[in-house]
Amino acid sequence: MIIRIIGEGQYRAPEALCEELNKIDNRIVVLVSQGKAQEFRQELARLISEIKEKGESVSAEEILESDIIVPPEDLSLEEAKEVFTGSGIFED
Template sequence: MIVRIMGEGQWRLADDKLEQLNAVDTDLEKAVSAGDEEGFKAAFGALLEFVRGGERVPDTELHDSDAILPPGDSTLAEMRELISGDGLIAG
């Protein structure tokens, strides 16, 4: 799975990480739905950190992204506009 963080690049995550990735994404969705600013910051930070823990794809390689995450400085209000009922990560 290839995940892009806008403004940073792409990371390759092993397919067996999808369940963990979805769990972190669910925490983010819950915090955003509740309007919980602190919970949002913690969950979004955890999601970005999880993705950054994957294998960085060199900028010279171009791959279709399976998921695209907003920049790390995104706000709760911006995230509300982006999150659907399935969170940021489909699946």
């Protein structure tokens, strides 16, 4: 799976990592729906960190379509309410 972090580039993520990211994504959906801004930001930072640490960076010369687009770490709670709804950005 190819994941793009807005403003940071693309990463290849193996299936096992995607399962882990989906769990974080599901927590973010709950936190956003509860209006817990601080906890949401912590989990979004964790999501991005996991992608960067465990995914494989795609070179800028390689042009690939992204399967998932992750918003930047500075996303506001109001903006997150538009992004993290239903099953979130990772489909179950």
